[in-house]
Amino acid sequence: DVKVTQSSRYLVKRTGEKVFLECVQDMDHENMFWYRQDPGLGLRLIYFSYDVKMKEKGDIPEGYSVSREKKERFSLILESASTNQTSMYLCASSLPGQGFGSGANVLTFGAGSRLTVL
């Protein structure tokens, strides 16, 4: 089974702090994603990466940055945390390609990191 591991399950930070959320996958997946999930809004894509050192903005990248120095690791950074970034953060990975039936676009999620910013 693919395992996606998020380093912190629960974090409490103060406004203005820098926050690092780490995500590691062990199945050599090219694609990695960061989402946040909020009640009534569903999952929203923050950033994604299809390769090492590559990153693309998702739907809500403002206030976030990412780093992918190694294939298995994708980090989400909140440069200066704010209260509206209190949320559940989910990392996911998938196989490359977009062809249906190839396993592409099937996401495996980590257990999530619940961040509270005071």
Place this chain on the structure above:
Amino acid sequence: RKEVEQDPGPFNVPEGATVAFNCTYSNSASQSFFWYRQDCRKEPKLLMSVYSSGNEDGRFTAQLNRASQYISLLIRDSKLSDSATYLCVVWDPGFQKLVFGTGTRLLVSP
């Protein structure tokens, strides 16, 4: 109109009941379709992909209706353990991304 829409529920059903959820999508060019299951305070997990011809996995049946742009999930003989939120997910080729619905909550009671 939202790209992917689901009835948030909750759907309250007794054990053994049959329940069905629908999910509509706005982009007619959408290709891949999926149902994910998310337990309370847990991560989403793939339940099943949805094929054009419809597909079945045990008590779960997924259907795709391209003409009306919706997918459905049918659960037969509901179990207590089926209580969860079911997320509809669609691959949007225009934006080259997966789009998630906000989920339908199912509560199965004894």
